[in-house]
Amino acid sequence: MLFDKSHIGGIDVKCRLVRSATFEGMGDHGLPTENLASMYETLADGGVGLIITGMMATNKMEPYQHCQIRIDDDGCIAPLAKVVDRVHQHGGKIVAQLVVMGSALLLPEIPEGEQRFIFSPSGVTEKVGKWTQESQALTQDQIHELTAAAARAAARAKAAGFDGVQFHGAHGYLASKFLSPHFNTRTDEYGGSLENRARFLLECIAAMRQAVGADYPIWVKLNCADFMKDGSLTFDESKQVMAWLADAGVQAIEVSGGNTSSLPRKGPIRAIRRTKEPMYFKAYAAEAAALLKGKVDIGVVGGFRSAGDIEDTLQTTDIAFVSMSRPYLRQPDLPNLWKNGSTEPALCISCSRCFGAENVDCIFNKREKEEREKQDA
Numbered sequence: 001m002l003f004d005k006s007h008i009g010g011i012d013v014k015c016r017l018v019r020s021a022t023f024e025g026m027g028d029h030g031l032p033t034e035n036l037a038s039m040y041e042t043l044a045d046g047g048v049g050l051i052i053t054g055m056m057a058t059n060k061m062e063p064y065q066h067c068q069i070r071i072d073d074d075g076c077i078a079p080l081a082k083v084v085d086r087v088h089q090h091g092g093k094i095v096a097q098l099v100v101m102g103s104a105l106l107l108p109e110i111p112e113g114e115q116r117f118i119f120s121p122s123g124v125t126e127k128v129g130k131w132t133q134e135s136q137a138l139t140q141d142q143i144h145e146l147t148a149a150a151a152r153a154a155a156r157a158k159a160a161g162f163d164g165v166q167f168h169g170a171h172g173y174l175a176s177k178f179l180s181p182h183f184n185t186r187t188d189e190y191g192g193s194l195e196n197r198a199r200f201l202l203e204c205i206a207a208m209r210q211a212v213g214a215d216y217p218i219w220v221k222l223n224c225a226d227f228m229k230d231g232s233l234t235f236d237e238s239k240q241v242m243a244w245l246a247d248a249g250v251q252a253i254e255v256s257g258g259n260t261s262s263l264p265r266k267g268p269i270r271a272i273r274r275t276k277e278p279m280y281f282k283a284y285a286a287e288a289a290a291l292l293k294g295k296v297d298i299g300v301v302g303g304f305r306s307a308g309d310i311e312d313t314l315q316t317t318d319i320a321f322v323s324m325s326r327p328y329l330r331q332p333d334l335p336n337l338w339k340n341g342s343t344e345p346a347l348c349i350s351c352s353r354c355f356g357a358e359n360v361d362c363i364f365n366k367r368e369k370e371e372r373e374k375q376d377a
């Protein structure tokens with residue numbers, strides 16, 4: 001089943017293994033570098049069914065990191081099309097992850113001469129360890145501009161030849177902040193009831209759908225819950241949002257969870273060796289997949305490390321695909337290794353020391369490269 005040709009979320013794939021969005025830090029002032037194209041080619045050669053890009057900036061209202069890929073103006077289409085083409089030439093499929101970052105931004109940069117600002121639904125100060133992030137509450141006009149910008153970004157992704165788009169609705173980025181009663185204390189139609197808190201996400205999806213047409217794959221990454229101390233998105237609420245997304249014509253939902261304000265060890269990127277809890281969102285995704293069977297494909301990400309566990313997940317639940325992020329940094333050819341009979345789990349130790357860097361790479365691969373370079377010198 002794992003290695004059968006399949007149709008997931010409106011896309012034909014060679015297997016049900018997906019590379020979950022992974023911020024590569026391989027942009028040069030927002031445009032893709034050779035490193036990025038070559039990373040995707042390696043992944044496609046390694047046998048993964050579909051690659052979801054690292055999150056791409058969709059608007060010019062907020063700062064971004066220059067090493068982040070942008071899809072915020074039409075000049076980005078041609079360079080991105082070249083990257084997509086190379087993935088297709090290597091037999092791969094690729095979906096563009098689109099994000100409105102809001103106050104979850106890391107190391108923001110503002111291009112010279114531009115006015116950009118950090119925003120959130122209500123301007124609630126965010127605490128991440130010792131670090132605090134202030135932000136400005138969005139006006140309704142600004143919300144509408146962000147929605148329109150997301151739709152234009154989706155149209156550009158389609159023009160560049162991407163096989164689909166995935167809207168980032170998880171991990172504390174803006175759509176996820178709107179869903180959270182902790183971060184969203186608005187009293188207008190974007191805050192309060194779940195219906196109101198989901199309005200920004202659903203309006204983005206509706207605008208994107210209008211921009212790309214009825215059949216183009218639109219996926220969403222969504223938290224099953226925020227796992228915060230209080231006032232965060234619950235699983236029951238998340239299941240309702242998933243049902244609304246299915247009604248809105250979203251073809252696939254990738255279930256994740258948590259954010260930088262979650263309880264200790266309850267974030268999206270967990271140290272599973274320490275927590276001893278692999279596949280940490282599987283039960284949530286399985287329940288959602290059973291509930292929404294036939295309406296939307298449900299995938300899952302978070303701590304999957306062995307072909308046996310993944311095959312079992314696909315066989316015994318209604319989950320349509322399994323994503324991984326960190327294991328592909330260490331072993332981009334993991335799908336082919338498993339397909340060719342290896343029963344070894346991924347070598348990734350889930351230490352997350354690859355996170356947050358420009359030119360993302362597994363620290364073990366970096367060390368090996370450095371050793372080789374020393375020997376060659």
Ligand SMILES: Cc1cc2nc3c(=O)[nH]c(=O)nc-3n(C[C@H](O)[C@H](O)[C@H](O)COP(=O)(O)O)c2cc1C
Nearest residue numbers: 020021022023054055269302303324325326354355
């Ligand atoms: C280096 C790194 C960058 C990431 N960048 C993104 C991103 O751009 N968008 C996103 O939705 N998730 C991102 N994630 C989260 C992963 O997609 C995934 O949800 C998480 O790592 C859990 O999966 P894993 O246990 O297979 O690594 C990133 C994770 C890592 C380690």
Ligand code: SF4
Nearest residue numbers: 348349351352354362
């Ligand atoms: S740095 Fe750690 S978490 Fe990242 S890929 Fe390497 S082993 Fe996995």
